[in-house]
Amino acid sequence: MFTESDYVIIAQEALKKYDLGITELVYLGKSDSVTFRVNSSHENSGYLLKLHYSDSANRTKDVIESELHWLEALSNDTDLIVPAPVRNGDHELITVISYGTEESLNVTCYRWVDGEVLDREPTVQEVSKLALLMSALHQHSMQWEIPEGFVRPVYHVESLMSSLAQLHKQISSGLLTDEQFTLLESTARRITEVIGQQPLTPEHWGIIHSDLHESNYVFHHQDPRPIDFSACGYGFYLFDIAETFLHLLPDNRKAFISAYKQHHQLPADYVNLLESYFIWAILRNFAFLSVNPLEHEDLSRTIPYVIGHYCQKYLNGEPFLLN
Template sequence: MYTKQEYTKQDFILMAQAALEQYDFPGSELDYLGKSGSVTFRVRTLAENPDILLKLHYSEGERKTRDSIESELIWLEALSRDTKLTLPTPVKNREQELVTVITYGTLGHLNATCCRWVDGDTLDREPSPEEVTQLAQLMSALHQHSKQWELPAGFVRPVYHRENLLSSLAQMQRQLPSGLLSTEQFNLLESAANSIAEVIEQQPLTRDNYGIIHSDLHESNYVFCDGEPRPIDFSGCGYGFYLFDVAETFLHLSPDNRRTFISAYTRHNELPPEYEHLLESYFIWAILRNFAFLSANPLEHEELSRTIPYVVERFCNKYLNGEPFLLN
């Protein structure tokens, strides 16, 4: 575990170089990409070798334990082996380990990982119907694999269930003194969350509707290359409802594209009769989770203060009044 000392970009470069010493990447050069949930680098190798995404898992939290990081990579290995998807395939170090442990300065230890770089571009626009169809097929492939894959012993990932929803609500409640949202707005978010919590509790946890999901497949976490969507950043993967996965992606799609997505997704996945209500429940849950994440950063508060009233009026009020909104 690391201390609260603030490290510089140069520190992170030195950490990355220390991690690379445990791999065989001849002629490699480091491109610093940034620091968010982890510190990332693009490792440029010799021309005949694919580039590498190097992550320093610098942040604290349950996702950053060695077992949790290793479990993420085990699923990526299985997806790479069992499907035709192009995704970040893990690379083992010289000791044939998925997670590399380094020390630096006052760090007790720091976990580092390497995956094959995924070529492609993020979309800076609404996807076309054809791209949405491809995206639905991508998600279908992830879910089909999850339904059939036998989880190995010791597999540890976050759980997206009722407690996750209520923890997001609690984070928003802590923002009331700051004025980020009004008491009336919070009360409506709370009413919607309590209704969604009941929906969650009523859903059976079967292999047909619940398993390992990406949980964050939005337009920054998939790229397109030659018309093919490719998923990236599986750091949020965990146990959850497949329709929650869909709802997260729906946050960034128009109603027309949501209907196109469902049409393509249901070619391979049967949906329950009440799927629209479930999707609307999980859609608001995904928004609340995103609000909670962003609210921890004061730089996001100005934008959130504009978005929260819109969401409360456009989605929460309609949800509580039983008015469909997701596919209209």
């Protein structure tokens, strides 16, 4: 098991592979990767260094590299400010650092994205700009020719059912009752019917950020900038919007739709689709958090709320998303 000191040594070794001038490492934290800010004599804004310690199927070298290919394309093809990857001295997107006897880590470097995370509900104007940002991401995805060997998670029926299976495990832990799980399962089954009816065409489906919430975008001079593309993958564009809606109040959801519709035609049943994907995004989040016992106390309060305010209304055909 690596310690924080080990990660610092690995990061310092990785920096030797990049031409960043004189650098200073600032440890940021550990989640699905270990992150450092790199202050450089070559760049005022600095860089972000990630050490990918996870060996899960979604964090293999080809999966990480595919994320970087999309970020590189977004940086080259659009005016969006994104965490553009920095290639090492061998022109590679990933630097592999060996440590210890047989251990090795994949390390990636990105340009730092300046901006501030909002600690409040965004204004209508900010939400409208956020919608235009997502519109630009989707527009690029619709036109981008995905390179050969591109491997990213797929957000479709199998992903939803995987989340449901993870939640089923929590009955034995006491986090969920049988009755609560039955309601979540009925909701998920209804959502799978909706998912199965949607066309996988470029107008509806492509590479999405899939996690553009208030911690994954920053504002710089009133303009939003997306960060942390580690969950990007194949999905419905409306699912991308629904994920962002988890963190917006109903009036701001309306403002978001109004701005987004200026550039993209939405299907006639878009409200029903968004409500389906909205609950799907919640179930995905519940499944992710349920792995950590420290989250169970909050989940034990949130799950009944979601069932009462969203799932039961959804099953009864009562609209809830924009109310």
